[in-house]
Amino acid sequence: MENQNCYHCGNTLGKKIKYIDDKRFCCNGCKTVYEIFSTNGMFAYYNLETTPGAPPSEINGKFEYLNNQDIVSKLLDFNENDISIITLFIHHIHCSSCIWVLENLNKLIPAIRSSQVDFSKKKVSITYKNNETSLKDIVTMLSSIGYEPTISLDDYTREKTEKKDYSILYKLGIAGFAFGNVMFLSFPEYFEISEYWLEKYKHLFRGLMFIFSLPVVFYAAGDYFKSAFKGLRNRILNIDVPIALGILVLFLRSTIEILLDLGSGFFDSLTGLVFFLLVGKFFQQKTYSFLSFERDYKSYFPIAVTRLTRTSNPNQTIEENIQLYTIKKGDTLLIRHGELIPVDCILAKGTAAIDYSFVTGESETLSKNIGDKLYAGGKQSDGAIEVEVLKTVQQSYLTKLWSKDAFTKQQKNQYVTLIDITSKYFTISILGIALVSTIFWLIYDSAKALNVFTAVLIIACPCALALARPFALGNIIRIFGRNQFYIKNADVIEELTKIDTIIFDKTGTITTTKKSNISYQGNPLSHWEEKILKNSLRNSSHPLSRKLYDLLADQDIMTADDYEEIVGKGIEAHYNGHHIKIGSPQYTGADLKKKESDTAVHIQTNNSYKGFYRFKNEYRSGMKDLFHNLQQDYKLSVLSGDNDGEKSYLKSILPTKVNLLFNHKPDQKLEHIKSLQDNSAKVLMIGDGLNDAGALAQSNVGIVVSDNTNTFSPACDAILQSSKMTLLPQFLKLSKETIRIIKSSIVLSFLYNGIGLYFAVTGQLKPVIAAILMPLSSISIVIYVTLLTNWSARRIKSPSEE
Amino acid sequence: MSVIYILIAASIFVAIIFFIAFLISIKRGQYDDVCTPAIRMLFEDELVNTSENPKRISKNNQL
Numbered sequence: 001m002e003n004q005n006c007y008h009c010g011n012t013l014g015k016k017i018k019y020i021d022d023k024r025f026c027c028n029g030c031k032t033v034y035e036i037f038s039t040n041g042m043f044a045y046y047n048l049e050t051t052p053g054a055p056p057s058e059i060n061g062k063f064e065y066l067n068n069q070d071i072v073s074k075l076l077d078f079n080e081n082d083i084s085i086i087t088l089f090i091h092h093i094h095c096s097s098c099i100w101v102l103e104n105l106n107k108l109i110p111a112i113r114s115s116q117v118d119f120s121k122k123k124v125s126i127t128y129k130n131n132e133t134s135l136k137d138i139v140t141m142l143s144s145i146g147y148e149p150t151i152s153l154d155d156y157t158r159e160k161t162e163k164k165d166y167s168i169l170y171k172l173g174i175a176g177f178a179f180g181n182v183m184f185l186s187f188p189e190y191f192e193i194s195e196y197w198l199e200k201y202k203h204l205f206r207g208l209m210f211i212f213s214l215p216v217v218f219y220a221a222g223d224y225f226k227s228a229f230k231g232l233r234n235r236i237l238n239i240d241v242p243i244a245l246g247i248l249v250l251f252l253r254s255t256i257e258i259l260l261d262l263g264s265g266f267f268d269s270l271t272g273l274v275f276f277l278l279v280g281k282f283f284q285q286k287t288y289s290f291l292s293f294e295r296d297y298k299s300y301f302p303i304a305v306t307r308l309t310r311t312s313n314p315n316q317t318i319e320e321n322i323q324l325y326t327i328k329k330g331d332t333l334l335i336r337h338g339e340l341i342p343v344d345c346i347l348a349k350g351t352a353a354i355d356y357s358f359v360t361g362e363s364e365t366l367s368k369n370i371g372d373k374l375y376a377g378g379k380q381s382d383g384a385i386e387v388e389v390l391k392t393v394q395q396s397y398l399t400k401l402w403s404k405d406a407f408t409k410q411q412k413n414q415y416v417t418l419i420d421i422t423s424k425y426f427t428i429s430i431l432g433i434a435l436v437s438t439i440f441w442l443i444y445d446s447a448k449a450l451n452v453f454t455a456v457l458i459i460a461c462p463c464a465l466a467l468a469r470p471f472a473l474g475n476i477i478r479i480f481g482r483n484q485f486y487i488k489n490a491d492v493i494e495e496l497t498k499i500d501t502i503i504f505d506k507t508g509t510i511t512t513t514k515k516s517n518i519s520y521q522g523n524p525l526s527h528w529e530e531k532i533l534k535n536s537l538r539n540s541s542h543p544l545s546r547k548l549y550d551l552l553a554d555q556d557i558m559t560a561d562d563y564e565e566i567v568g569k570g571i572e573a574h575y576n577g578h579h580i581k582i583g584s585p586q587y588t589g590a591d592l593k594k595k596e597s598d599t600a601v602h603i604q605t606n607n608s609y610k611g612f613y614r615f616k617n618e619y620r621s622g623m624k625d626l627f628h629n630l631q632q633d634y635k636l637s638v639l640s641g642d643n644d645g646e647k648s649y650l651k652s653i654l655p656t657k658v659n660l661l662f663n664h665k666p667d668q669k670l671e672h673i674k675s676l677q678d679n680s681a682k683v684l685m686i687g688d689g690l691n692d693a694g695a696l697a698q699s700n701v702g703i704v705v706s707d708n709t710n711t712f713s714p715a716c717d718a719i720l721q722s723s724k725m726t727l728l729p730q731f732l733k734l735s736k737e738t739i740r741i742i743k744s745s746i747v748l749s750f751l752y753n754g755i756g757l758y759f760a761v762t763g764q765l766k767p768v769i770a771a772i773l774m775p776l777s778s779i780s781i782v783i784y785v786t787l788l789t790n791w792s793a794r795r796i797k798s799p800s801e802e
Numbered sequence: 803m804s805v806i807y808i809l810i811a812a813s814i815f816v817a818i819i820f821f822i823a824f825l826i827s828i829k830r831g832q833y834d835d836v837c838t839p840a841i842r843m844l845f846e847d848e849l850v851n852t853s854e855n856p857k858r859i860s861k862n863n864q865l
Binding site: 048119166170180204 | 817
């Protein structure tokens with residue numbers, strides 16, 4: 001079996017096998033990469049991993065813009081004297097061979113001083129001598145060995161000086177350091193043995209504990225004070241209010257105790273509390289550095305385009321690469337094969353076959369004639385074209401979508417979490433208990449009143465409560481991540497449980513973009529007809545021709561006597577007296593009584609109509625079950641930008657209750673979700689492309705389905721591997737289960753608080769009791785939620801994996 | 803018993819040294835990428851086959 005695959009990239013070998021050193025390759029590209037590596041002594045590339053490579057992509061003219069020094073200098077991280085540093089994002093980084101080869105790039109270009117890979121971010125940072133090589137050479141070389149970097153408009157506009165936020169690590173370090181040392185210093189006094197040496201040194205010990213607690217209170221716990229203050233100013237009693245109050249009271253009372261020599265204080269509990277809280281915070285911050293949840297159109301758009309300037313000589317034009325934002329109305333641009341159209345424009349020259357799947361979700365390419373309007377976001381897939389610019393980048397139809405409300409307002413930060421609601425009542429009742437018990441002690445034994453008041457606030461500090469959520473949700477995020485469901489942050493899980501409406505995009509979400517189902521209808525084709533059909537298609541570069549060509553059985557090669565391709569119509573060819581026409585219904589004389597909204601290629605031979613090949617989207621497997629599973633608990637709809645050609649088919653496979661909506665443009669999708677939300681629906685949007693970006697942003701939770709999580713996806717709350725889509729009901733169930741676990745752990749933490757309150761209210765709270773109770777409750781809550789979430793995750797996953 | 807002053811001072815001094823080392827390691831970005839170094843450390847002599855550089859370096863080291 002292994003021999004059937006290309007030695008370089010692992011793809012199945014086709015007809016044209018290339019041999020070198022008794023290795024087999026699927027194409028010339030792979031063979032060339034192998035030759036580059038083997039002649040440069042980098043053979044180990046193939047030994048570290050089998051078939052690590054990717055076929056190199058065509059680059060003709062693609063990186064010409066890197067000759068423009070203004071663009072290059074914007075991309076560089078560092079550029080001084082003769083040394084430059086560039087960080088490039090490369091999709092293909094996936095194995096140890098990739099790391100090895102990218103860190104030995106100086107074998108291929110000696111001017112590269114060093115290169116370092118960040119595997120989890122899929123980035124390589126290259127230091128090179130800029131007087132000996134150029135960025136363009138490096139990028140071209142990388143592309144030629146199958147590691148084409150992705151350079152988008154996003155790289156150009158992003159601030160290079162963004163600083164990494166290490167504050168959580170610093171805070172955790174300080175709290176942990178102080179906690180350890182304070183524990184060690186407070187230990188002798190736990191047993192209240194009145195020994196001579198203890199009496200003598202206790203002031204030293206207490207003083208040191210005080211010093212250690214200072215950075216903990218004033219730096220490590222700073223966020224809790226800020227958040228509590230913010231909450232109070234907005235009249236919200238969030239969870240940080242009782243925490244901040246607890247920390248403050250702990251610190252003040254302990255300080256007064258050691259100053260007046262009343263006792264040893266609660267510095268151990270104080271530092272431990274902050275440490276555990278920060279651990280919880282840290283645990284909840286699961287980030288997927290190779291994913292981005294915040295992309296907009298900038299990540300898709302190129303940095304530069306080729307502008308054509310006519311000179312006085314009408315046959316001569318000057319090509320120059322200009323930055324995207326400098327495009328002006330009236331400019332003439334050259335769009336090469338496979339390039340994205342960055343602005344709204346008019347086709348001026350060439351044959352345009354535009355793939356708008358990015359923008360509309362419409363899966364098939366559209367042919368355009370000279371003078372037709374082209375919208376930004378389309379991908380040209382039929383040779384090079386020239387276009388005249390109508391609008392600048394920011395004013396184009398697609399990019400305007402990002403100025404909608406859904407993208408500007410930060411609505412998603414306003415999640416009201418379960419803990420926030422609980423903490424409101426919690427804080428009020430704690431303050432109540434503290435007041436009542438203080439009043440009681442004021443009457444009964446006024447000396448103890450202040451003692452009891454502070455003790456209640458200390459013991460009521462909801463450490464366990466505050467830890468339950470981050471640990472439960474943090475653990476679930478990891479479990480989801482292992483099942484290739486990547487969540488942006490913990491709030492998304494809580495929001496998932498409130499969903500009552502699920503909206504699916506059609507193209508690319510419930511259908512796959514990879515293969516289409518091609519079926520033939522009409523009079524059967526004879527052998528020679530198939531033969532000339534295949535041979536005619538060979539010459540055509542139209543995407544439908546290519547797809548059909550790949551499907552048809554191999555035929556002997558024939559040369560056409562006469563071949564003509566008419567843009568927007570089809571192909572006509574003559575072979576030994578036989579005549580064939582392939583293309584649109586009108587062109588081939590098809591009988592159009594029945595309106596076909598599917599994409600089809602019609603065939604006519606010797607002036608008689610034969611039939612057509614219909615291109616249907618392939619639906620992902622398991623969609624039927626998925627919809628049937630979900631319809632019991634959720635309102636479902638399919639919202640597509642596509643035409644309604646498959647409406648009857650969809651109706652036949654999906655449950656009757658599913659609402660089917662077609663012909664929705666990106667902004668209409670957004671409005672549709674908004675109108676649902678106005679009727680107090682909580683909407684989960686599942687989409688895939690840029691055309692869903694508005695809907696994803698507007699929805700309560702937006703999930704992007706992606707065939708390959710390494711490729712770009714629009715801004716969203718979660719990214720789901722398409723093969724795991726059938727697990728969606730389980731994911732939703734598990735989210736609900738997690739919230740139930742958190743609720744039960746809240747009950748458990750109240751139990752601990754009850755025990756603590758008994759000691760506090762009766763005036764018996766000693767540092768040792770606090771020091772035992774606090775870590776005990778925290779650790780047991782953490783264990784409780786971790787075990788339970790793992791257990792319910794296993795139980796939910798098992799039926800689907802069988 | 804005043805030796806305890808020295809002992810405590812010494813212990814805290816050592817602890818602070820490690821603590822500062824930890825802070826420096828964060829600042830220098832040692833926690834930025836916790837994945838690649840684990841793979842990188844397994845690479846060694848893959849380039850030896852055709853290039854002379856590694857050999858020359860090892861000779862210099864022996865001298």
